[in-house]
Amino acid sequence: MPAVLESLFNILNSYSGMLLSALGETLLLTLLSLIFAFVIGLFFGLLNVSKSKILNIIGTIYVDGIRGVPLMVLAFFIYFGIPGAISASGISDFKMSALVAGTIALSLNAGAYMAEIFRAGIQSVDKGQMEAARSLGLPYSISMKKVVLPQAIRTMIPSIINQFIISLKDTSILMVIGFPEITLAGKIIAGNTFDPLVTWGIVAVMYMIIIISLSRLAKVVERRINVGDAR
Incomplete structure (x- = not known):
């Protein structure tokens, strides 16, 4: 036990800066991806509740398509595939940073799940709310923005926070493209100290x-x- 405590003290003393930096990178990536995922999820969530079958199909293709691809494969495609294709075309020697590629991959992945959260949240609002707004002469877009979405978002907040948690854990997958998050820092430290347990x-x-x-x-x-609902 004393040896474990000594190893713990040595690692924290030598690598605390790396760990804190990796923690900051992890939180930054998670926050950025959730912001973009919120916008993506709202857009495709609205498509999925639209009365237009074409818009429904577009929303369904995105959600099912992205959810059907593992995040690691999506990250490889964005980080290696897209720059490789652009460079091979002779347009330019295009390179993408791990932060940009990770943000795009995680945003697309989380956006597909956020779209389902928005769809379920909007559909949980009583249809009479939309009908009442339309009967007052409000157009569909204003009715959705002013009446339905404010009520839906209140019920979606816990699910959005849960998605934040899931996205935070998913950042560990992005070590495969060299993003300096906590898991990659742990791998480097374990290799340097030969103490994977601690x-x-x-x-x-x-x-x-x-x-x-x-x-x-x-x-x-x-x-x-x-x-608030009880009141």
């Missing part, structure tokens, strides 16, 4: 602290929403 224990605790904090936040928000 290193991966530290990484696991870092993930646990963040994810448990977000889970608590989701429960607090859900309770407040339920209290």
Whole structure:
């Protein structure tokens, strides 16, 4: 046990800067991807609840297509495939940073799930709300923006936070394209110290602290929403 504590102290003393930097990169990627995923999910969620069959088909193709591709494959396609195709075409020697590729891959992946969250949230609002707004002369877009979406988003907040948690954990997959997140930092530290037990224990605790904090936040928000609905 003393040897484990000594190893823990040495790793934290030598690599705390790397771990904190990796934590910052992980949170940055997660936040950026969730912002873009929110916009993507809202757009395709609205397509999926549209009365137009063509728009429904477009939304369904996106959601089913992206959800059917593993995130690792999507990351490889964006990071290696797209730049390779552009460079091979002779247009330019195009390169993409791991942050940009990771953000795109994670945004597309999370956006597909966010689209389903938006679809379910919008459909959970009583249809009478839309009918009442339309009967007052409001166009469909204004009725959706001013009446339906505000009510739907209140019920979707816990699910959005849960998606944030999922996206945070999914960032570990992006170590395959060299993005400097926590898991890649753990791999480097474990290789340098030859102490995988303590290193991966530290990484696991870092993930646990963040994810448990977000889970608590989701429960607090859900309770407040339920209290507001009860009133």
